[in-house]
Amino acid sequence: GNYVGPLRPQVHFSPPQGFMNDPNGMFLDADGLYHLYYQYNPTDVVAGNQHWGHATSRDLYYWTNQQIALFPGGPNEGIFSGSAVVDVNNTSGFFPNQTNGVVAIYTLNTPERQTQDIAYSYDGGYTFIKYENNPVIPSNSTQFRDPKVFWHAPTEHWVMVIAYCVDFEIGIFTSPNLIDWTPTSNFTRHGTLGLQYECPNLVEMPMDGSNSTMWLLWISINPGAPLGGSITEYFPGTFNGTHFAAVDAATRLTDFAKDNYAGQFFGGIPGGQNQISINWASNWQYTNVVPTGDEGWRSVMSLPRENYLTNLTRIGYALISKPYNISRVVESELAYNSSLGNGTVFVDYSSVPSGALYFEANVTGLADSSSVDGSVNFTFTSSSTGESISGGTFLASGDIWLNRGNTRWENPYFTDKFSATGLYDGAGAWRISGVVDRSIVEVFLNDGELSASSVFFPSAPLDQMVLSVKGINEITTTSVGVWALSSSWL
Ligand code: FRU
Secondary structure (H helix, E strand, C coil): CCCCCCCCCCCCCCCCCEEEEEEEEEEECCCCCEEEEEEEECCCCCCCCCEEEEEEECCCCCEEEEEEEECCCCCCCEEEEEEEEECCCCCCCCCCCCCCCEEEEEEEECCCCEEEEEEEECCCCCCCEECCCCCCECCCCCCEEEEEEEEEHHHCEEEEEEEEHHHCEEEEEEECCCCCCEEEEEEECCCCCCCCEEEEEEEEEEECCCCCEEEEEEEEECCCCCCCCCEEEEEEEEECCCCEEECCCCCEECCCCCCCEEEEECECCCCCCCEEEEEECCCCCCHHHCHHHHHCEECCECCCEEEEEEEECCCEEEEEEEECCHHHCEEEEEEEECCCCCEEEEEECCCCCCCEEEEEEEEECCCCHHHCCCEEEEEEECCCCCCEEEEEEECCCCEEEEECCCCCCCCCCCCCEEEEECCCCCCCEEEEEEEEECCEEEEEECCCCEEEEEECCCCCCCCEEEEEEECCCCCCEEEEEEEEECCCCC
């Protein structure tokens, strides 16, 4: 394929060509195949002319590009973001003879209005027929979009969450058949407003360490995120089939950097399991001008993430988000030391074809975090230009940081440094891990208590890594490892 440009991520999904933004329509089908659709401009490397691109995967790392699934009906139309469901029981009446019928629910954007439309697929989600009596939710607003639909088993109906963007309202609708929709409640003005709400998701999340679940509403806000542009916030709470209530008044962000937006959860994940999401790893502040456009494509999805909720002593509920089954793409060990102590690991990975690595450092035996002055730090460098990205964690404070500033790209909105404070729980263990994949880095503290996705654009490939541990005492041990990742595309 054409996935060979030096900035092309190899374990993250990016479009074959053109411009991509939000993930759409994500579902797992009955044969174990994941379907990812996405906002797609196939003819240019900037947003516009919105189609639904389509790709499929059995493991969320090795993707097969499929034909475009949904096309606008004319130059003034855009097929905006939305979701897709498998209508196993033929509630819609479209599928008298099959159990794998798929219905896509999306926003039809025109200069005059945004309406909610549906399209149905007889072939399991590859080709769609637009419903003859669209729209299913009419509107005269130009700011009403991004329907996310799921089946709510206890009340036996479909539920839609959708954004009234400039009113800072999430509408909740229900339907017996995906065609007739009734508004049932609104969730209004919670958290950080930014200037718009977009792309809501409502999902039942397992609680760490118990059989119970909680609901999670996440909302993308753009523009107006705390670090500028776009970000995602979330609210743990309860949901009874018609109304969502947040547990408290706190604003919680999914990410401490600024390339995590418009994420979606897969429908069809069996109950009680950690929920799987994919986010768009970009930011509307600069997405249309990032350097990958020179390679004929723009934008990358986050790693597939596994998510659950936990309850932390100090701050209460928190979303844990970590890479889903990264071992699928872990290929060969480049460095490993089970008891590094204070020391440095150096890796030249110029011969790794993917240019993608996974690393982790596990610190154990921290007697008392306040007495420790240690840190774990990593740097990825280009041996030819000296450009680098770096990051690390301070073991005493639990701070984690990331710096993408030492790369060539200058843009006033391209914030270079990010940091966040982790919550040391006294368990004596601390872990930092991450994936670096040519033009994107994702880092995780304590397996996803904190996480960040950040794109970066070196003028030559990064090919050397240093991972170092400093200032820890005798009873503290550190195991570190660096692995080469295989490529989905080469
Ligand atoms: C979010 C968004 C959605 C909209 C889509 C258009 O990034 O603005 O609200 O449906 O992108 O491409």
